[in-house]
Amino acid sequence: MELKQQAKQLAAENIIVDAHLDLLKDLHYQRSQGQNKVFETDYLEDFKRGGVNVVVSSIFVDDEYVPDMALRVALDQVSCLYQELEESPGIIALCKNFKDIKMAIEQEKVAILLSFEGVEPLLNDLHLLQIFYELGVRLIGMTWSRQNYAADGSRFLVEKRGREGGITEFGAKILDFAANKGMLIDLSHINDTGFWDILNLYQGPLIASHSNSRKLNDIPRNLSDDMIKAIAKTGGVIGINAISIVAAPSDDNIGLHSLVDHIEHVAQLVGPEHVGFGFDLCKKISAIYDSPLAHKMERKPFDILDDYSDIHDLLEIMIARGFSDEDIKKICGANFLRVFEKVFRR
Numbered sequence: 001m002e003l004k005q006q007a008k009q010l011a012a013e014n015i016i017v018d019a020h021l022d023l024l025k026d027l028h029y030q031r032s033q034g035q036n037k038v039f040e041t042d043y044l045e046d047f048k049r050g051g052v053n054v055v056v057s058s059i060f061v062d063d064e065y066v067p068d069m070a071l072r073v074a075l076d077q078v079s080c081l082y083q084e085l086e087e088s089p090g091i092i093a094l095c096k097n098f099k100d101i102k103m104a105i106e107q108e109k110v111a112i113l114l115s116f117e118g119v120e121p122l123l124n125d126l127h128l129l130q131i132f133y134e135l136g137v138r139l140i141g142m143t144w145s146r147q148n149y150a151a152d153g154s155r156f157l158v159e160k161r162g163r164e165g166g167i168t169e170f171g172a173k174i175l176d177f178a179a180n181k182g183m184l185i186d187l188s189h190i191n192d193t194g195f196w197d198i199l200n201l202y203q204g205p206l207i208a209s210h211s212n213s214r215k216l217n218d219i220p221r222n223l224s225d226d227m228i229k230a231i232a233k234t235g236g237v238i239g240i241n242a243i244s245i246v247a248a249p250s251d252d253n254i255g256l257h258s259l260v261d262h263i264e265h266v267a268q269l270v271g272p273e274h275v276g277f278g279f280d281l282c283k284k285i286s287a288i289y290d291s292p293l294a295h296k297m298e299r300k301p302f303d304i305l306d307d308y309s310d311i312h313d314l315l316e317i318m319i320a321r322g323f324s325d326e327d328i329k330k331i332c333g334a335n336f337l338r339v340f341e342k343v344f345r346r
């Protein structure tokens, strides 16, 4: 069979999980502009064409709303998703456990999981975590690339500051809550001190939903080989990030093959059971690439995948590089599903 055809078939047959998309931020933005059925209108076709079945949507609060408005913005974002669920009931499903995910896939709905990208909405109030749990949040990234009451994030830019911190007492309480309830901890964006603190403080599979290898692109936002090995040892998964500045040290000769380089590196280091996709596509969420942070960066970031249908081309490169159908099935989604099944117990 021709490679292209084979890749397309694998994309259609396999469950594809994207472990990171800032969907809620865009739902909130577009609904604030008076749009409705945003997912149905703007996202569904792309998900279907690419064959993406499951997406982890972050709750992310911009700097300008932190700390005072973080809770309100987060609740607004969740509210927007709930409004979309009402408007498009046959199309998307908010999943709170593994059974929900399986059912959504069977019913050919897009399965959405909710994640904190930074626990700023909690401020320093653990009671609020119970509320967000009830609302459906099942993954916790302790930080975005900044500091909060729980931990300290890895930075994109070097700013003048004192020493970085690790997991605080509040952060440790969040980890205990997560372990107790069956919530998954996401290590993307945490700084190195916090990374190793979490490894010590939390038992169970850990993921880095949207991070790449420092060996191939040495930035604090990516993972060292020791970190990749540590995640694999928990049974966890690393989701490969498709943002240009995270994927490669320069824009020369950057492309889908750059992502396959990361996939290959992780697979060779710890096995194909510990790598997946966390594309972090931002093009639709134009405000991200137009943020004050993006303007301060030397390189203007962009998405290496134009949209989800580029997954077909990505798989084509993987087949050409010798990944077996079984490996591709794992990397497309089975690896993340394995972790979700293990952690989301209720």
Ligand SMILES: [Zn+2]
Pocket: 117, 188, 189, 210, 280
């Ligand atoms: Zn992120």
